[in-house]
Amino acid sequence: MNKVIGFIGCGNMGRAMIGGVVKSGLLKPENVIVADGYKGSLDIASSEYGVNTTMDNKEVAKTSDIIVLSVKPNVYNSVIDDIKDFVKEDVVIVSIAAGKTIKDVEGAFGKDIKMVRTMPNTPALVGEGMTGICPNKNISKEEVEEVVNIFKSFGKIEIIDEKLMEVFISTSGSSPAYVFMFIEAMADAAVADGMPRNKAYKMAAQAVLGSAKMVLETGKHPGELKDMVCSPGGTTIEAVATLEEYGFRTAVIKGMRECTKKAKNM
Known part of the structure; x- marks a missing residue:
């Protein structure tokens, strides 16, 4: 240029x-x-x-x-x-x-x-x-x-x-904060079970990075990729079921919609 x-x-x-x-x-x-x-x-x-x-x-x-x-x-x-x-x-x-x-x-x-x-x-x-x-x-x-x-x-x-700019803010502009909270929570759980904190952050962050890359590069639906990890009667589906019990998706959706609302009213 x-x-x-x-x-x-x-x-x-x-x-x-x-x-x-x-x-x-x-x-x-x-x-x-x-x-x-x-x-x-x-x-x-x-x-x-x-x-x-x-x-x-x-x-x-x-x-x-x-x-x-x-x-x-x-x-x-x-x-x-x-x-x-x-x-x-x-x-x-x-x-x-x-x-x-x-x-x-x-x-x-x-x-x-x-x-x-x-x-x-x-x-x-x-x-x-x-x-x-x-x-x-x-x-x-x-x-x-x-x-x-x-x-x-x-x-x-x-x-x-432009009518979607506030939605973009909640989906991408503000969302790194939610992801950082998720990584921090994952690391806290690992530390509670004995993992050294520096290793816990590295493992959690890499898992998020790799998972995001799979979504972008495979073109597969996130639900399909999730199902690939969830073996019948296994550890992952147990964690997924517990996250659902405590309203994981609902909390994310509600938080993002509040973010969009705030952006529209600024």
């Missing part, structure tokens, strides 16, 4: 994205510029990836063909106020904030803009992110593909309708 990408905000997600585009070779470091109010974050980005840095959001606005707003939702409007009169005419704005709709961001700019609303998740930090992508009506297919390639550099993507 022969364009300049600017990042406003250099927290964990911003750095994950910067690392993805640079490490993948999608962009040369000199074609990336990053702004943040905290110099320490910029120093990390500069030393790790060799990108250009600044503490002036306007400098990013003036030089970038694609701008990623990787700041918290509560400062979106103030950041946009700071840059909206300095962005290039055909700039593509990429948002990553929960609760900020395409209409919200367009309204903050106060003019027609090319925009893609996205929602990445924290596994982007290890190159295994999952991102939901929703372009607005002003952006071309070629420009959407450029944004898609950014997010593919640190994981997988799905293009979805």
